[in-house]
Amino acid sequence: MSAAFFSKVASFLRTESSLDALRNILTILLPSSLLFLFWDGHIAVAFAVGTLLASLTDLPGNKADKLTTAAYCIPIFFITSITSSLALHYDSWTIVLLLGIFGFVYTIIALLGFRINVVGNLGLIVASFTIGLRPEDPIQFSLSVTAGAIFFFIVCIAQVYLFPHRSLRYAVEGGISNMAKLIRLKVDCYDEDVPLNKTYKQLSALHARVSDQLESVRSILLRDKYLLAEGNAYSKRWLGKLYQLVDLYELLMAVDNDYETIRETLRGGKTLHTIRRSLAILAFETARLMQSNKEKTFRSIGTSELNRLFLQLEADQRQSSPEKAALIYSISAQLKQLSDILQNIHVSKFAADDSWIESKNFKDFVAPQSSFQTIVKNLNFRSPIFSYAVRMSILLISGGLIGYLLPEYRYASWILLTIILVARPSYTITQKRNYQRIVGSLIGIAISLLLLVFIKNTLVLLVIAALCLYLFLLFNKPNYLVCVIFITITILLGQKLHEGELHDILGSRFAFTLLGSIFAVLGCLAIPINHYRSVEQTTASLYKHFRDYLDKIQESYQTENLNHYDLRLLRKFTQASLAQSYDSLEQFAKEPLRGKAFKADIQHLQTLAYRINALLVGLSVNITKLGLDWNHDAMNSRVNYVQVLIEEAEELLKKLAQSKRTKDSNNVHFQPSK
Structure with missing residues (x-):
């Protein structure tokens, strides 16, 4: 332990x-x-x-x-x-x-x-x-x-x-770490005792994080002109790592059938258990790659155990019906491909293959940079960021005005600092940050009080303040509550040593922090962000990408002409769009006044979107990497099934829009009885 x-x-x-x-x-x-x-x-x-x-x-x-x-x-x-x-x-x-x-x-x-x-x-x-x-x-x-x-x-x-490659190295390692979490979560997909709705929600949330991580790797690597210069020895190595990460991600997302169908088809016997055990080993060995800088390869014991499990799957395949055998073969092929990628991901040299993209097209895989023209287009209340900017302006004016009317204006800085750190576009996130800041401030004040009562040595207090400042920097990104505790101690000790008035410092810190928290919440309620507008935009974009991706897959298969550039680009756009759609739906679900009323439909939409994406990636992987020999009838059947799911998602979105209009109309026409 x-x-x-x-x-x-x-x-x-x-x-x-x-x-x-x-x-x-x-x-x-x-x-x-x-x-x-x-x-x-x-x-x-x-x-x-x-x-x-x-x-x-x-x-x-x-x-x-x-x-x-x-x-x-x-x-x-x-x-x-x-x-x-x-x-x-x-x-x-x-x-x-x-x-x-x-x-x-x-x-x-x-x-x-x-x-x-x-x-x-x-x-x-x-x-x-x-x-x-x-x-x-x-x-x-x-x-x-x-x-x-x-x-x-x-x-x-x-x-x-x-x-020069420091951030890139950490971004790649962060991607591998997230892949390990994704593999562990995939184990539940093949466990009949775990509800799929819960697993789909967790997979969707993790998908957004992995997508962001891959975007970070692309952004650092593909915009570095020096790194990608012709003849650069590092170029192929880092490009190879990026391709491996993307391919690994595709394999983890890909399925040939919904997990409900997989569970039903493979029910009975030990096949599901064998798949879960294989994924568990792959997850463990992937995580282990992050624990040692000396030997970032699979252990021989892990490899031998995987080979034994793969042989067991082959035996199960031979003893099964044609339908079940085809499914086992597909899953087994993906698991073997996963194992190969994970064992080679830290190899220093990679040989380019047909799926690699020409360097002149790298710019297409990097998110476009915004310009000041983007700001001009968003100067209206239809833009969520504009509403948020107006809210922040009003909140800071209000906090500053209160401070201006006080005898000690400097103490108003606690009001302003709390508003800046706590007020977020989402009401739920604002409330969470409020809780963390208030609790962190209280704990920090209590610890500071104890330190100032029992320690009188100025040098010792300075050392403690410096240590707490380091701990604030250490936890600033991973844990806001903890960092609030340490920055509170740092500031209070510093102000005590600088000014000497303990009770004024402690009282102002908590009172004005609490006032700033109240302002932040009132701002969310007074000037709410219309998250549904973002839902309409992101989901419409997502469904368009779904259909474009599906059309390209179908065209590639029917013509037997694989355009890896088009497939990779459409896959990338679809993944990014899925992450944006998930986030906008999540923000809409957390709206304080009406989000809960649509929570069930929102979760259904998120689940459908994840299933569609997984099936699309599965189709793409099978024609580009696994080389499965499908007949046109089987291909058309899978394509038609995905089209039905896309239509179902579009109908669900229309239903959500109608429900929202009805609810908004009822709210507008509601008149309280006199």
């Missing part, structure tokens, strides 16, 4: 985000400590704030990604800090107006991509920190914050030049 725990801890500490946390804490503390000791304490604090907040904008990516982040982050930090600190310096009401402008602009730029979205969010936090620190010298403060951000990006970009 203890060995497994320490193994998980060691695995966690080896992740990219954990190593980044160590880099970030050193980047923050070393120069800030020198500035504090040999120059000026106020400059050191502002420099540390700039470095800390800039470090939180850093996401995995290649050199171009890091430079893009720096190009947005540095000017945003400077503009925000200088304007906010000047307004505070002159006690001007314009600080409230500035908060409204920042709230809208830094939220709407999320349309330029997730990386810019994070920068915008941190820009809002710069405004909150500026209000909390209330600098005496605005110019010195803003230049110090900006210098901290510049210093961080110098370190970050230098690291990219020294280790």
Whole structure:
């Protein structure tokens, strides 16, 4: 038990985000400590704030990604800090107006991509920190914050030049880790005692995560001109890993029949148990690839056990009816292909085959970059992000106005910080973040109080604050509740050492955090996001991709002319569209006022979409990788079955739309009795 725990801890500490946390804490503390000791304490604090907040904008990516982040982050930090600190310096009401402008602009730029979205969010936090620190010298403060951000990006970009494939390596390993989870979940699909509806929902959610992981690998690899340059020794190696991951994902998603049919056909005997055991070994060996850097290959014991199970499946096939034998043969072929890919995924050299895409077409497999024209098109309330930006602007103006009317305006920073960190487009996510922030703040306050009561040594308290800052950076991405605890301790200890008033600090932290949480919830209810509009758009796009993918599969089979470029591109578009559709349906289901009324239909739609996608991938895999000899009647039967499922999904969506219109109409015409 203890060995497994320490193994998980060691695995966690080896992740990219954990190593980044160590880099970030050193980047923050070393120069800030020198500035504090040999120059000026106020400059050191502002420099540390700039470095800390800039470090939180850093996401995995290649050199171009890091430079893009720096190009947005540095000017945003400077503009925000200088304007906010000047307004505070002159006690001007314009600080409230500035908060409204920042709230809208830094939220709407999320349309330029997730990386810019994070920068915008941190820009809002710069405004909150500026209000909390209330600098005496605005110019010195803003230049110090900006210098901290510049210093961080110098370190970050230098690291990219020294280790250019670092993010790519971690992205590939993250993809393998998610594949292991997917294989473990597939075991339940062949277990008659596990309800399929539950399994389908879990598979759909995991599919979205795996799709994002593969998109991350593509984004880092296929946009790196140096890595893909002709004659680059690394090019074929990394491309091979990407192809292996994509092929592995296809095999895991692919089915020839619905799992209900598979369970019914293979009922009785030990075939289902043999399949489950094979998948369990594949999942274990896949996960083991992530645990050791020295020997990332299958163990001989795992290989020998798999071979024995494959022989058992062949025996079952020979003793079965033609229908059952064909199904066993198909599943067995997929399992063998899985085993081959997993055993070769860390091979340093890959031989290109007919399924590889020409380098000139790589750009088609990378998500297109948004432009400022995208923002212009979304400047209306039909756009969810526009509604969210207006909501954030109003919330920050409200929080800033309350703070402006208080004698100690700096304490309003807790209101603003809570709104920035908690308020999300979805009501459910906002409530979850509220819970995590309030509970984390309470725990952090309690621990800080104990530390300040029993420890009087300033140096010890500084060390504890530095350790908690590192733990905040460590848990910032994986666990928001835990990171709130540690950042609360860090800030409260730092403010106590800086200002000395314990009761004011503790009281303001909790009271204004609670007020900010209330504002965030009221904002969700007052300016709700119409998630159903996203459902209409994403599902319509998904069904179009389903039909395009199905047409191309049918055309490829009938003409016996495989166009791997078209099949891979359509598969990629379909997978991405499925992930977007799942997310929009999930957000609609969580709407506080009407989502629950449609929950059953939404779950049915998600299940149908997953089944259609799995069957489509199954058809594609069988004609491109497994080489099964199907006759046209069998092919047409499977194609017709998928078409029926697509039509069923489209009818269900129409029913959902009609139900929503009826419910909305009833709500509009409802008049309370007098």
